[in-house]
Amino acid sequence: MTDVLVIGAGPAGAIAALRAADLGARTVLVTSSAFGGMAANDGPVPVRTLAYAARLFRGARQLDQYGIAVGEPILDYSRLLARVREILGDVVAHSSLREQIDAAGVTVYEEAGNASFADPHTIVTESGLRLHAEKIIICTGGVGRRDLTPGFELTNTHSSALALTEVPSSMLVVGGGATAVQVASIFKAFGSQVHLFERGPRILSTEDADVASAVTAAFREAGMIVRENFGDIESFEKTSTGVRMNFRKDGTRDCAEAALIVMATGWVADTAKLNLPAAGVLSDHRGFVKVDPYLRTSASNIFAAGDVTGQLMLVPHAIQQGFLAASNALLGPTTRLDEGVNTSAGFTDPEYASAGMTEAKARETHDIVISTIQFDSTIRTIIDGRKVGFCKLIVDRRTAKILGCHVVGERAVEIAQVAAIAISAEMRVDDLARVPLAFPTYTGNLAYAAAAAGRQLDLQVGWAGDAASRY
Ligand SMILES: Cc1cc2nc3c(=O)[nH]c(=O)nc-3n(C[C@H](O)[C@H](O)[C@H](O)COP(=O)(O)OP(=O)(O)OC[C@H]3O[C@@H](n4cnc5c(N)ncnc54)[C@H](O)[C@@H]3O)c2cc1C
Ligand SMILES: NC(=O)c1ccc[n+]([C@@H]2O[C@H](COP(=O)([O-])OP(=O)(O)OC[C@H]3O[C@@H](n4cnc5c(N)ncnc54)[C@H](O)[C@@H]3O)[C@@H](O)[C@H]2O)c1
Numbered sequence: 001m002t003d004v005l006v007i008g009a010g011p012a013g014a015i016a017a018l019r020a021a022d023l024g025a026r027t028v029l030v031t032s033s034a035f036g037g038m039a040a041n042d043g044p045v046p047v048r049t050l051a052y053a054a055r056l057f058r059g060a061r062q063l064d065q066y067g068i069a070v071g072e073p074i075l076d077y078s079r080l081l082a083r084v085r086e087i088l089g090d091v092v093a094h095s096s097l098r099e100q101i102d103a104a105g106v107t108v109y110e111e112a113g114n115a116s117f118a119d120p121h122t123i124v125t126e127s128g129l130r131l132h133a134e135k136i137i138i139c140t141g142g143v144g145r146r147d148l149t150p151g152f153e154l155t156n157t158h159s160s161a162l163a164l165t166e167v168p169s170s171m172l173v174v175g176g177g178a179t180a181v182q183v184a185s186i187f188k189a190f191g192s193q194v195h196l197f198e199r200g201p202r203i204l205s206t207e208d209a210d211v212a213s214a215v216t217a218a219f220r221e222a223g224m225i226v227r228e229n230f231g232d233i234e235s236f237e238k239t240s241t242g243v244r245m246n247f248r249k250d251g252t253r254d255c256a257e258a259a260l261i262v263m264a265t266g267w268v269a270d271t272a273k274l275n276l277p278a279a280g281v282l283s284d285h286r287g288f289v290k291v292d293p294y295l296r297t298s299a300s301n302i303f304a305a306g307d308v309t310g311q312l313m314l315v316p317h318a319i320q321q322g323f324l325a326a327s328n329a330l331l332g333p334t335t336r337l338d339e340g341v342n343t344s345a346g347f348t349d350p351e352y353a354s355a356g357m358t359e360a361k362a363r364e365t366h367d368i369v370i371s372t373i374q375f376d377s378t379i380r381t382i383i384d385g386r387k388v389g390f391c392k393l394i395v396d397r398r399t400a401k402i403l404g405c406h407v408v409g410e411r412a413v414e415i416a417q418v419a420a421i422a423i424s425a426e427m428r429v430d431d432l433a434r435v436p437l438a439f440p441t442y443t444g445n446l447a448y449a450a451a452a453a454g455r456q457l458d459l460q461v462g463w464a465g466d467a468a469s470r471y
Pocket of ligand 2: 174175176177178179180182197198199200203204205233264265266267312313314344345346347
């Protein structure tokens, strides 16, 4: 009898299996495809690689400004895709996680096809395995939403778009979340004519409103068509040059066409194949597995972690949940999910990133001060010719502690990560302002924003205040 069986080998499943084995459990990890899951094979790694190529492309266009003549950069897309595959191989080959899992004695079944429950302690896989365990942890991730719109089969997902043999002349990206904006930004950089269609009133609806409007403005400035509130899609149909999307708004029909349509309208659970009813595991109306704060499902011996729980769908959260689910499965329900500081980021042009609360959220519960440093007024961004963007801090007026940080522009992610540390450490803005960060740096802008907030709060920021007013 196996003690712990983990289904799915993305970040949540890999960490759950490693933690279970570290706690001395006889552990089996079974996954339908390759080790690493979507995180390694289909999501962040390939997308980040293409985003990096787009960034190099932008950098190459800047060379002339600095007196370096190399001519107009030309993209060889098939060479780039070969590079993506090279990197994926490299990531897998150097994954110390896999080595640790093997060293911990976990039995791993890769490419086993979909697993499904036969009863609360037994699963069978499409490859013919039948596995029993005392405890089971479901870490099967999610999939891009598909629907019954006529002609939907003519559309693509981010995965199929990233596997194209050439850059399409035009692309219609539907959705305005993290996936859609990255796909749109990457292919815009590669030369496609891109239309981004968001059903809601704005793209990046979970980000701070200033982030969403700055990214939207920059996309438009770069020549991308961004349409919010466009209505409801009625159908897709083939045309001689690509695909047409028919939609309706307030009774009026409209359409848009492109060589390729990419749907990125949300990430849903794909739990149908798991046969959850056979194990007594309940899911919500979107298919996500219902869990309590200890990641227990409705079946007492079964836990779930990662995207399949429908909570924050990011790698660090999947890792945290995998660790917690295995700990609670073996040690009893001892650790609850920690709220923590949420960070998010998109590798678009311009980049965006956030840590902590948005301004709207903070206003619901706090009296706040806002401090924003524009990138066209700071030395490093001027040196690098990266003057689009800002660093915005949301600060609690009573305690002077940072509640949120929102950044658009070059190195946004790195700046927001430092802010996440300051928020976690509950630093006051005047303390942050006085940390003598290196000059001239992007992260320095965070300290300048902190100093400016400190001045608004009449706090003594000393020399840091002078530095902020100059840089
Ligand atoms: C385009 C894109 C870009 C992203 N970029 C980022 C980013 O930059 N940073 C970030 O933090 N997050 C990013 N994410 C989100 C991140 O990839 C996920 O949050 C993360 O992969 C979730 O990990 P997981 O272990 O829950 O699931 P997954 O990584 O999806 O792994 C699930 C595993 O379960 C297997 N499986 C599924 N069903 C079964 C079954 N029935 N039986 C057996 N095995 C099964 C799958 O094959 C897979 O191996 C991105 C997502 C997308 C779509
Ligand atoms: N860089 C990153 O960290 C990164 C990248 C990609 C995805 N992710 C994570 O993966 C998860 C899924 O992201 P996602 O972008 O795929 O989904 P999402 O749910 O975050 O966004 C979907 C978007 O599509 C819109 N939409 C829904 N139906 C629509 C329709 N019919 N027409 C037009 N627009 C429609 C929604 O209003 C929303 O803006 C998120 O939790 C995200 O954080 C992270």
